[in-house]
Amino acid sequence: MKADIPGKPGFNFGDAAMVPVRFAMELVDPPLRWLQRTAGLGGMATFFLLPNMLIFGIFVLLPFFINFAYSMTGGAALFLPDRNFVGADQYARLFDCSNYLDPNSCAEDTFWTAVGNTGWFVLLQVTLMIGVSLVTALILNRDLRARSFWRAVFFFPVLLSPVVVGLIWKWILQRQGLLNFGLYGLGFEPHAWLNDRNWSFAAAVGVSIWAHMGFYTLILLAGLQAIPKDLYEAAEMDGTKPTRVFLRITLPLLAPNLLVVIVLVLIRAVQIFDEVYVLTGGGPGTSTLFLTQYIYETGFAAQLRNPGLAAAASILMGAVLVVLTLLQLSLGRSSEKKGDRK
C-alpha cells in the first residue's frame, strides 16, 4: 500500500492516526478471541470489569475492612497486630449517653457535639446550596450579556484549593480582617465574626457554598440546556404562567440532574472538613466542630491518639452516608418509574 504524504491531496490524518490503533487491535485480537471461547460472554464482562474491581477493592474495600478491624481494637499502638481486641467497646463508648440530644450527658460529648453540628450543617448547607445553585443556573441559562464571563466567575472558586478558600475568608472575617476594616471605614463597629458562635457557623456554611456552588450550578445548567425549547414555546403559546412553567416543565425535567446534585452535596456536606478547619479550627469552642474534624483529631492530632475510637466514629459516619445515598437513589428510581408510567 502506498502511503499518502502529509500536505498532498488524498492524505487523511484520521486514517494515519488509526494505523497504530489497528495494529494494537490486531495484536490483542487472537488472545481475546481465545478468552471469549474459553470463558464465554459472561466471563468477558468479568474480565473487562476486573481492573476496576481490583482498584475498588484495594483502595476502597480493603481500607474499609482495615478500618473496621481498627474500630474493634484499643490502645495507643498504631499497627493493627500490636493492638488489643476490645470488641464493640469503642462503639459502646460512643453510644454511652443518657440523652443523645444533650452531648454533655455523653461519655464522648465531643463526638455528639460534632454529630449535632454536622446535622445542622447538612440541613442548612444542602438546602441553601441547592437553592443558590438552582437560581444561579436559571439566571445563567437566560440570554445574559457576557454569559460566559459570569459562568467563569461562578465556577472560579471551584478551582481553588480548600485551604486557600479557608485562608481567603479568614483574612476577610478575622477581627482585623477586610470586612471589619470596611465596616470601620463606614463608621460601623467592628465585630469578631469568627469568635461569635452563630456568625462562625454561618460563615462555615456560607464559605462552603461559595466554594462549591459553581460545580453544582454547572451540572444544573447542563440539565437546563438539555430541556427541549419547544416545550417552553408551547407553554408560552398557551399563556402558561412562569411559575407553572417552572414547576411543570423545568423542575420535572431537571429532576435527574437535581438528584445527582443532591446526592453529591449531601455527601460532601457530611464530609465537610478542610476549608472550615482552616477558617475556624472548629471554634469558637466546639461550635463548628464537625464529624471529620473529630475523627481527625481523635485519630491523628490529639497528643495521645486513639485510632480505635476514630475508626469507630468513621465507620458510623460511613454508614450514615451509605443510608443517605441509598435513600436518594431509591427515591430517584421511584420518580423515574412514575415518569415512565406517565
Add this chain to the structure above:
Amino acid sequence: MSKTSTMLTAFAVGLLASTAAIAGDVRIMWYSDGVEGEVLKDLLARFMKDNPGINVVLDNVAYGVVREQLPVQLEAGDGPDIARVTNLKALSQHWLDLRPLVADAAYWDKNFGGQADWMRPDGSNQISGFMTQITLTGGFANKTLFDQAGVSLPPKDATWDDWAKAAKEVAQSQQVPFPMALDRSGHRLTGPNLSYGSNYIGADGKPAPLDEGAKNFITKFVGWVADGTMSKDVWVSAAGSTYRAGADDFINGQLVYYYSGSWQVPNFSTKIGSNFDWVATGSPCGSANCSGMPGGAGLVAIKYTKNPKDVAQVMDYLTREDIVKEFSERTLFLPAHKGLLEKGLDFKTDDEQAKAALNTFVASTSSLSDVAQKLPGWFWSDAFYGALVTRVSQAAAGELKLDEAFSRIDADIAAKVKDSGVK
C-alpha cells in the same frame, strides 16, 4: 542468556550504587521558630566539608508536621534519622541510645545530663539526644503602652491579679483591643496553675485529679476571657487541643501583656525592632509561688536509622561546646550546655531589649517550682495539657460551666490513661 545476565548485572550495580548513596545520608527533620534553621544549615555545611563521607539532609518542616506526622512515621518504624521535637518523653521509645555510639558519653552526661531524663524511657540511662534550646515560659509587656498610659509596670513579685489590673488600665487608656493574652497551650496554662499551688502528679506517678490550685487559676482565667481582659481570639478561636499563639497581636501592638516564653525573644527582636519598647517580666506570682514552666526542643536520634554511627558523629559535632555556643549566640536561644552556661554567652544582637529579656529569663529559672522541674520528664504531661486546652477553651467559650469543665478534664485524662494500656 547473555542478555539476561547483562540486565541482572546492571540491576545489581544500580542497587549497590543506590544503597551506597543511602549509606552516608543522615536526614534531619527540623522546624524553626526563627532563624535557627538557617544557622543549623550553615553549621552542617561546615560539618559536611570536614566529613565528606556523610551527607546531612536538612528537611525544614512546619511544627505541625513534627507534632502530627512524625509520631505516625515513628510508629511505622520509619521517619528521619534525627528530629527536632518537643514531645520528648511520650515518644522516647523511638529514640536511639547514643551512649555506645558517641565519642565521649561522659561529656554528654556532664553537659546535657540535666535534661537527659526528659527524653529517655523511664528507668534507663539512655542518651537520646540534647536540648537545642532551653525555654522558660514568661510574660512580655509592651512598655511603650504602659509609658503612654502613665501606668507603672508592676514589680517583679506582682501577682496575676496585679498584671490583669494594670494591663486593663493601659488597654482602656490606649484603646488596645485586649489587655492580655496567653498562648492556647496546656504547657502555657500550667505555669500559672503551678503558681497557684497545683500539682499534676499523683502519689502513684499517674495524673492526679485537678486540684484547687489549678481550679483557682482556671476560674480566674475563664473570667478574664469572659470580661475581655484576656484575648478571646487565642483561646476561643479553635476546638480540641489545637495550638494558637498570641505573638502576632503583641508584635502588632494590639496587646498590653502577653504570656508566652523565651523562644519569642528572637522573634520579637526581629519583628518589633524599634516599633515600640518591650520587656520580659518573668512569670507573675500566684498564691504559692511565681513559677513558669521549663521546656524546649530537643534534637533526638531515631532508632530506626540505617546509619547509627553517622548519626552519632553528627550529634557529637552539634554538641561540641564551640558549636553550641555559636548556635545559641546566633539564634538568641538559651543553651542546655552546662559548661557553656557557666562560662556565659555573648548573644549576637545589637538589640538591648532582647539581651535584657534573655537575662530576665535566665534569672527566672531560680523561681521554678519543684513540680515545674519534674513535668517535662513526666510521661503524662501531654495527656494533661491536651485535656486542659480542650476543656478550658470550651469553658471560655461558654459551652461548659467551670464545674463541668473540671470533671471533663479529669475524665479525659482518665480515659487517656486507660487507652494507653500503661499499668
